Amino acid sequence: MKKFVSVIIVFLLLSSNQLTTFAARNGQLDLKSKGAVLLDSDTGAVLYAKNADKKMYPASLTKIATAIYAIEKGNLNSMVTVSANAVRQDGTRVYLDEGEKVSLKQLIQGMLVNSGNDAAVAIAEHIDGSVEQFSVNLNAYLKSTIGVHHTHFINPNGLFDKNHFTTAMDMGLITNYAIKNPVFAEIFGTKVLKWKGKSWKTTILTHHRMLKGELAYPGVTGGKTGYTSEAKQTLSTTAANSKIRLTAVVLNSVQQRDKYDDTARLFDYGFKNFQHGTLVQGQIFKLANKEYFPATNTLITESVKGSTRVLNNEGVLLIKNNSNGHVLQLVPLKYKEPAPEKIFVKSESAVKKGEKDKHLTHVNAIYGVMIIALAGIIVGVRKKFIRKF
Structure with missing residues (x-):
């Protein structure tokens, strides 16, 4: 009996470290997170969405936006002087000291890997002088550079404020944009970061349990966790296999385990059902009497069960999933200008020759009239001469 109980206990311990996955029913995944999105990391195609445009709180996923903005605007080798305001931040920290000097890159590492709220504020103050100005500039950057429209951040770390919000779709777009930067992607x-600060020397492990291997999932390449009591559990994760790269974001999960199980379900669905195709440069798509074409070879995402390509009136090609009719991707095409009608234009020599011929015709006509008149005179004189003799 004891042996049987021991086996059960071991089984339960092992199963607690296995991600739970379920197949989609009627195209719907059994997700516990209130908001979710699955994107193709390369094409941006939307493969799955749940309440994707509903405003929610991101918690520390905010730091993804802070990081890519700081990487693109700042000098990674510049030294940041830590302020008292940064040191006073609540929640997870990298235990900075007031007046400590740390490189911008190290602060970004501490912010993303250990979710340091103090590092995030130190970054914001270094980049734009204050948290307030940083937030204004960050929001403008997210809108103009990345193209999100339902996000408003008022701090760099994601500590709760009712006016600090985003959506699953916006966070997916932000993550997709950020991972194309090699510094951010690294x-x-x-998974492991050696931290050497003024008062804290340690080895930091990522908080992301799939990336760390605690909840193993093949192909996970990056991730960021988040949690506040108001935002609940949030997670952004990337993964890849030999055929496709995926980005998954889940927001507002009640239990920590739920966000990992939901992410695994999203990845299972994406890897099983989608693949890449290519629109060949110059390939013609017709609508009525108009023709459109891709200017370059263009990567697209298609369902493994088949996709339909539909051209709309604006010259945008819609890639539709044959299984459910959902639009996966929008591809703007170039309009092919119709060939101009051929108009025959005489050369200069031809024009001169024509004018010369016209002149000769005119002269010949005069000569003809004169000859006819002379002939008439001769005939008249001859008749008169005959009568006389």
């Missing part, structure tokens, strides 16, 4: 995928 830090986002860091």
Whole structure:
């Protein structure tokens, strides 16, 4: 009996470290998170969405936006002087000291890998002088550079404020944009970070349990966790196999385990059902009497069960999933200008020759009239001469 109980206990312990996955029923995944989105990391195609445009709180997923903005605007080798305001931040920290000097890159590493709220504020103050100005500039950057429209951040770390919000779709777009930067991608995928600060020397492990391997999932390449009591559990994760790269974001999960199980379900669905195709440069798509074409070879995402390509009136090609009719991707095409009608234009020599011919015709006509008149005179004189003799 004891042996049987021991086996059960071991089984339960092992199963607690296995991600739970379920197949989609009627195209719907059994997700516990209130908001979720699955994107193709390369094409941006939307493969799955749940309340994707509903405003929710991101918690520390905010730091993804802070990181890519700081990487693109700042000098990674510049030294940041830590303020008292940064040191006073609540929640997870990297235990900075007031007046401590740390490189911008190290602060970004501490912010993403250990979710340091103090590091995030130190970054904001270094980049734009204050948290307030940083937030204004960050929001403008997210809108103009990345193209999000339902996000408003008022701090760099995601500590709760009712006016600090985003959506699953916006966070997916932000993550997709950020991972194309090699510096960000390297830090986002860091599992172990040796930290050497003024008062804290340690080895930091990523908080992301799938990336760390605690909840193993093949192909995970990066991730960021988040939690506040108001936002609940949030997670952004990237993964890849030999055919496709995926980005998954889940928001507002009640239990920590739920966000990992939901992310695994999203990845299972994406890897099983989608693949890449290519629109060949110059390939013609017709609508009525108009023709459109891709200017370059263009990567697209298609369902493994088949996709339909539909051209709309604006010259945008819609890639539709044959299974459910959902639009996966929008591809703007170039309009092919119709060939101009051929108009025959005489050369200069031809024009001169024509004018010369016209002149000769005119002269010949005069000569003809004169000859006819002379002939008439001769005939008249001859008749008169005959009568006389």
